[in-house]
Amino acid sequence: MALLPILEFPDPRLRTRAVPVTAERIADSGFQTLLDDMFQTMYDAPGIGLAASQVDVHERFMVIDVSEEKNAPQVFINPEIVAKAGEQVYQEGCLSVPGIFADVTRADAITVRFLGRTGAAQELQVDGLLAVCIQHEMDHLEGKLFVDYLSPLKREMVKKKLAKAKRNAA
Numbered sequence: 041m042a043l044l045p046i047l048e049f050p051d052p053r054l055r056t057r058a059v060p061v062t063a064e065r066i067a068d069s070g071f072q073t074l075l076d077d078m079f080q081t082m083y084d085a086p087g088i089g090l091a092a093s094q095v096d097v098h099e100r101f102m103v104i105d106v107s108e109e110k111n112a113p114q115v116f117i118n119p120e121i122v123a124k125a126g127e128q129v130y131q132e133g134c135l136s137v138p139g140i141f142a143d144v145t146r147a148d149a150i151t152v153r154f155l156g157r158t159g160a161a162q163e164l165q166v167d168g169l170l171a172v173c174i175q176h177e178m179d180h181l182e183g184k185l186f187v188d189y190l191s192p193l194k195r196e197m198v199k200k201k202l203a204k205a206k207r208n209a210a
């Protein structure tokens with residue numbers, strides 16, 4: 041397994057719209073290794089979700105583990121939200137926007153259809169943090185980031201803050 045580099049805002053590659061994953065791709069051992077690497081990268085960061093887009097792979101899948109014990113890895117391939125209900129506000133962060141947190145309003149409960157890591161079709165009804173995380177990661181697959189929900193002024197401040205942090209780290 042290996043740690044993968046994570047793209048950071050405002051890297052234009054994060055704006056790429058991902059394409060569906062094919063059955064052949066899921067059957068490929070390289071794809072399964074990539075999933076393992078993504079979990080390792082996410083746990084190491086540490087984070088609770090990582091979309092393929094964030095490691096510069098522009099295909100529709102993501103890995104998630106919202107458990108306290110970090111023992112409930114979930115793979116979502118070609119996810120599709122088929123129902124949503126209610127609203128919740130959660131202070132989100134993102135491995136591609138390090139050190140920045142902001143309130144985002146999303147659906148409280150969702151029904152999501154997807155393929156699991158072996159390609160089996162699944163449907164889940166979830167709410168709370170897992171629902172937030174799935175919606176956040178699915179945004180990545182569309183080339184969208186949580187800072188897009190902020191005002192243009194706030195987004196500009198985030199950009200400057202990250203650029204400054206990068207300069208200080210160099």
Ligand code: ZN
Nearest residue numbers: 133134135136
């Ligand atoms: Zn993110």
